[in-house]
Amino acid sequence: MSASPSAVQDAVVAPPTDASASALSAPPLATHGDIPPEAEGVVVPCRYCCPKCRMELFRTADITAHDADVSSAGHKAFKGKRGLMAAAGTVCSSFFLDNVSLPWLQEASSKPEVASAPQPVDLACPKCGTRLGSQCWVGDQCSCGAWVAPSFKVQKSRVDEFAQ
Numbered sequence: 001m002s003a004s005p006s007a008v009q010d011a012v013v014a015p016p017t018d019a020s021a022s023a024l025s026a027p028p029l030a031t032h033g034d035i036p037p038e039a040e041g042v043v044v045p046c047r048y049c050c051p052k053c054r055m056e057l058f059r060t061a062d063i064t065a066h067d068a069d070v071s072s073a074g075h076k077a078f079k080g081k082r083g084l085m086a087a088a089g090t091v092c093s094s095f096f097l098d099n100v101s102l103p104w105l106q107e108a109s110s111k112p113e114v115a116s117a118p119q120p121v122d123l124a125c126p127k128c129g130t131r132l133g134s135q136c137w138v139g140d141q142c143s144c145g146a147w148v149a150p151s152f153k154v155q156k157s158r159v160d161e162f163a164q
């Protein structure tokens with residue numbers, strides 16, 4: 001036996017009863033507009049560790065803030081796809097650290113071969129030697145286009161982030 005097409009249409013169009021509507025309805029998804037203004041821009045304190053040996057390298061407070069420079073996004077190192085991403089306002093792909101607050105970074109940056117090098121030198125984990133990023137006293141450009149000098153740059157993909 002088959003139902004008539006009009007009976008099927010009526011069943012689909014008929015509004016649900018209050019009991020069935022409450023059972024089927026899901027809580028609304030949060031949107032950007034639902035976030036309270038005081039919660040936006042809040043920095044969650046985190047610690048960042050070496051992915052190989054799990055040594056704690058730095059914390060959120062040790063990261064040097066910099067402003068995105070969209071006018072510099074056309075630099076030769078960031079042309080093409082990266083330049084378009086920087087202009088669109090994407091998140092930076094690296095952390096820039098303050099070497100004054102981190103003893104292991106002070107020690108790594110005070111070596112004679114690093115202090116006199118005009119080009120970037122590898123920045124490695126002090127415990128296991130895993131490459132984390134680069135350091136350069138002349139400075140380095142971030143993926144957002146900002147120029148940071150001196151530069152102690154750790155790539156976000158090369159450290160593990162843990163909430164405190």
